[in-house]
Amino acid sequence: MIECPSCGRKHRPGTLFCSECGVYLPTGGPLRTEPLPEEELPISRANPWASETIEEPVEAPPIPLRIRVKSTDRQIQLPSTSEVHIGRLDAAHGIFPDLDLGPDGGLEGGVSRHHCKIHQRGSAYLVEDVGSANGTFLNGQRLTPYLPHVLKDGDELQLGHIKLEVIIQE
Amino acid sequence: MSLDAERNYYAILGVSQSATDEEIKRAYRALARRYHPDTRTEATSTTLFHEIQAAYAVLSDPNRRRAYDRRRAESGQSEEPTLDWRILQSQSQLCSQYEEQVLYLLIEIRPATSASGKRLPLNLCLVIDRSTSMQGARLEHVKRAAHEIIAELHDEDTLAVVTFNDRADVVLPSQRASNRIHARAKVASIFASGGTEILRGLQVGLAEIEKYHDRQVTSHLILLTDGQTYGDEENCLAEARLAGSRRIGITAMGIGEDWNDALLDEIAAQSGGVSAYIASPGQVRSLLQQRVRGLGSTFAQDLTLDVHCAEGVQVENVFRTSPHLERLSLANGAISLGSLEIDTPLTVVMELSVTQKPPGEHELLRIELTGDVPALGRRGEKLYHTIHCPFIPHEAPPKPVPPAILSALSKVTIYRMQEKAWDSLDSGDIKTATHRLEMIATRLFDLGETQLARAAMLEAGRISRSGTATAKGRKELKYGTRSLNLASWRESYD
Numbered sequence: 001m002i003e004c005p006s007c008g009r010k011h012r013p014g015t016l017f018c019s020e021c022g023v024y025l026p027t028g029g030p031l032r033t034e035p036l037p038e039e040e041l042p043i044s045r046a047n048p049w050a051s052e053t054i055e056e057p058v059e060a061p062p063i064p065l066r067i068r069v070k071s072t073d074r075q076i077q078l079p080s081t082s083e084v085h086i087g088r089l090d091a092a093h094g095i096f097p098d099l100d101l102g103p104d105g106g107l108e109g110g111v112s113r114h115h116c117k118i119h120q121r122g123s124a125y126l127v128e129d130v131g132s133a134n135g136t137f138l139n140g141q142r143l144t145p146y147l148p149h150v151l152k153d154g155d156e157l158q159l160g161h162i163k164l165e166v167i168i169q170e
Numbered sequence: 171m172s173l174d175a176e177r178n179y180y181a182i183l184g185v186s187q188s189a190t191d192e193e194i195k196r197a198y199r200a201l202a203r204r205y206h207p208d209t210r211t212e213a214t215s216t217t218l219f220h221e222i223q224a225a226y227a228v229l230s231d232p233n234r235r236r237a238y239d240r241r242r243a244e245s246g247q248s249e250e251p252t253l254d255w256r257i258l259q260s261q262s263q264l265c266s267q268y269e270e271q272v273l274y275l276l277i278e279i280r281p282a283t284s285a286s287g288k289r290l291p292l293n294l295c296l297v298i299d300r301s302t303s304m305q306g307a308r309l310e311h312v313k314r315a316a317h318e319i320i321a322e323l324h325d326e327d328t329l330a331v332v333t334f335n336d337r338a339d340v341v342l343p344s345q346r347a348s349n350r351i352h353a354r355a356k357v358a359s360i361f362a363s364g365g366t367e368i369l370r371g372l373q374v375g376l377a378e379i380e381k382y383h384d385r386q387v388t389s390h391l392i393l394l395t396d397g398q399t400y401g402d403e404e405n406c407l408a409e410a411r412l413a414g415s416r417r418i419g420i421t422a423m424g425i426g427e428d429w430n431d432a433l434l435d436e437i438a439a440q441s442g443g444v445s446a447y448i449a450s451p452g453q454v455r456s457l458l459q460q461r462v463r464g465l466g467s468t469f470a471q472d473l474t475l476d477v478h479c480a481e482g483v484q485v486e487n488v489f490r491t492s493p494h495l496e497r498l499s500l501a502n503g504a505i506s507l508g509s510l511e512i513d514t515p516l517t518v519v520m521e522l523s524v525t526q527k528p529p530g531e532h533e534l535l536r537i538e539l540t541g542d543v544p545a546l547g548r549r550g551e552k553l554y555h556t557i558h559c560p561f562i563p564h565e566a567p568p569k570p571v572p573p574a575i576l577s578a579l580s581k582v583t584i585y586r587m588q589e590k591a592w593d594s595l596d597s598g599d600i601k602t603a604t605h606r607l608e609m610i611a612t613r614l615f616d617l618g619e620t621q622l623a624r625a626a627m628l629e630a631g632r633i634s635r636s637g638t639a640t641a642k643g644r645k646e647l648k649y650g651t652r653s654l655n656l657a658s659w660r661e662s663y664d
Contacts, residue, residue, distance in 0.1 A: 007609075012523070014261060014272035016571065017583040019590070020606075022613040024580070026568065089573065091580050093616060096573035103570055 016091070024091040036110040036134045036160055046141035046149060065118070065125055065151075066167040069104045075167075078118065086159065087115040087132075101162055110134035110160025116143075118151065125151040125168065134160035179225035179238065186553050187239070188251050191230070196556060198226040252543045252551050253470060253510075254282040258572045259557070266529045266561040273522045275557070276575045278492075279507075279539065280515040281469045290545050292323065292466055293387040295330040295344065297375040298360065299395035302335075305362035308425055311451040312394055315458040316357045322462065323347035328387075330378035331357055334371030335364030344378040366397035368433075372409045372420075379418055385544055388468045388509075389418045390443070392461065393434075394454070396425040403433050410440035417472055419443040419508065421461055425451065427641040431648065442472075442508035444494045447649035449642075464493070464511055470551070473507040473541035475518065482525035483534050487586075491578040492517040495585055495652040510541070519578045529563045584613055585651045592648075595639060604634040610647070622650045 001010040002025060004018040011018065011025065018025055067086075068075045076099055078084045087097035088106040095113045100106070112132035119126055126148035129136035136143045137158035143149055151157075153168040180187050183197045203209075205219045228234045260274035296319070298304075298312055316331065323329060330344035331353070342356040375391050383389045391413065399406065410420055420441040422434035425448045438445040446461075448454055477485055477500065488498040488505055493514045498505050510516045524534065539553040591606035607630035614623035629643040 012270050012272045013265070013268045014274075014524075016260060016272075016274065016576065016579055019583070019586060021609045022580075022583050022587055024576075026571075089570070089576070091576040094577065094580060096577055100570055100573075103568065 042137055042140045044141045046143050063168050068165040070163040072104045083117055083119045085117050087113045109162040111162055115159050127151050179229055182221050182225040194229050251282045252546055252548055253553055255279045255553055257555055258575055260571050260575050263560045263562050263566050265565050266527055266563055269526050271524050273524055274575055275520040277518045278515050288545050291387045292327040293382045293389040295375045295379045295391045297332045297371045297393045300333040300335050300360055300362045301364055301366040301397055302362055303396055307451040309362050311454040313357055315455040317354055319462050320350050320353045328382040332375040333360055336367055338370040338374040344381045366399055368399035369402035369405050376413055388465055390465050392421045394423050395429055397428055398430050407436055410437040414441035423448055431645055442506055447645050467512045468509050469512045470510040470541045470543045475505040476538040477503055478536040480533050484523045485520055486523050487521040489519050489582045491519055491581055527561050529561050531558055531560045533558050581654055588647050588651045600637050604630045
């Protein structure tokens with residue numbers, strides 16, 4: 001039996017929501033993204049104007065983008081929607097990112113529920129921090145929230161403590 | 171062995187034409203075991219066994235299967251599927267240590283991409299309560315809404331308007347919607363007086379619908395009322411059941427606070443329709459319009475899900491979560507799902523309990539979807555699926571649950587909490603009812619549903635003081651938690 005961390009009611013294994021208090025049992029309810037100590041995160045910042053140098057969109061079929069979580073070696077093929085949200089799933093609040101870093105230690109790693117998003121412009125991929133608590137880093141440089149930056153094959157993205165490798169290959 | 175296009179190999183194996191190789195292999199193995207000549211003595215089973223083998227020989231070979239499909243298509247026997255579904259499980263493997271565990275299934279049904287039917291004519295009847303309490307804004311808004319519906323209906327649609335108080339009157343006998351001026355004049359003449367007897371209104375309305383009812387139309391009755399009917403509840407339900415069996419749906423809309431929600435919900439459920447709460451008269455128009463548009467885009471009707479559980483597997487709860495959240499009932503192994511609209515998928519969530527099983531692969535249940543697609547002239551369309559699940563001897567590392575399941579379940583959870591709160595109130599357990607409503611308020615605040623959360627807090631306070639809830643709060647919470655749109659809240663959190 002599993003016990004609801006909020007009200008203590010017992011449930012059969014596999015149950016996802018507490019029938020008494022409505023808490024999402026695997027994580028035990030609303031957990032905030034705690035700010036990480038500043039000294040643990042890279043300090044250099046990306047040039048906010050770098051986002052202006054995007055070439056005109058080329059009408060080429062987009063090359064599929066994959067993300068590899070470095071700590072767990074999990075590889076994810078991102079869905080071919082125009083916008084992909086990356087963050088931490090919080091079912092109790094109805095937050096379902098396209099890529100959930102919860103299983104990769106996202107909560108302890110300081111990943112926000114809405115952390116960043118990747119979108120396509122022509123054949124290019126752009127990453128944009130969406131006001132996360134602990135920041136999105138591209139190759140060790142902190143991105144200014146809401147300013148998109150171009151992603152290249154082999155780039156390292158860091159969300160809080162969680163490091164991701166960008167793979168743009170056929 | 172020749173490719174015989176006349177023989178339906180898919181039917182022999184009991185799989186759909188869109189079955190995957192894996193499904194075909196499983197179906198073959200199960201049948202082969204059952205009909206193997208070594209295990210049976212009857213002569214028929216030997217012939218059947220040969221047929222099964224012949225079917226499998228063709229369908230298991232991709233090249234031969236393609237050739238067979240092509241021949242069937244040429245000889246006009248092939249059937250492009252009209253319905254499509256996707257089935258998700260909350261866990262891909264179960265642990266054999268647990269005495270009993272829970273597994274959720276999500277079934278999402280939509281029209282097959284290749285299928286696009288023509289719009290079916292609507293055969294509509296508005297049954298309007300004109301009791302004294304409807305006087306003023308309520309009736310005026312209903313009349314205005316009716317005018318808008320008349321303007322929007324297509325010429326081939328049929329419309330009837332029936333009013334009721336202590337008796338029922340046919341204001342507009344069922345007729346083609348093309349004579350709009352006449353219809354509008356008739357609606358304008360409705361005035362309020364008298365009491366509320368829903369049964370008579372239903373009976374007369376259904377009789378009007380029958381005039382144009384056949385398989386080539388979408389027949390639907392829309393009941394608008396603001397009051398209680400006394401003593402005829404059972405008969406109303408019997409009428410609704412009968413309508414449902416004749417494939418006539420009923421939408422029941424309650425205006426204000428004084429109507430009997432349990433009755434209207436049940437009328438809707440019995441006929442495969444929906445029920446709705448109209449808090450203020452101003453909402454009548456948009457709700458009614460939305461409903462009529464939905465009815466006009468009906469793709470499939472009379473959808474039924476047959477469920478055959480393996481031993482130790484039980485369906486505990488079934489909810490439809492799209493397009494309207496509704497508790498569904500499983501009767502004699504079948505769940506009636508109502509109809510499918512062209513643009514909105516129909517989603518069903520099932521909660522299963524599974525008892526302990528030894529490690530290895532086990533069949534959990536078989537589901538079969540049946541429905542009519544009148545727009546394409548097809549009846550008795552079928553989809554099959556068997557759900558197998560491996561049981562492993564140790565606890566599986568947690569895997570992400572498909573977000574579609576979580577999103578559907580989080581809606582269902584709040585709705586059920588609300589059901590339970592009223593249950594404890596009705597059984598006189600004031601303390602539990604209050605506590606439950608407070609829990610709901612907390613969850614609703616979390617979701618950013620402040621207005622609904624306040625309603626829950628108010629009712630909790632009222633119950634703890636006086637032991638009763640207000641009809642308004644009760645309806646607001648019941649219908650409010652039913653139409654929560656969680657996706658719209660994703661922007662408000664980091």
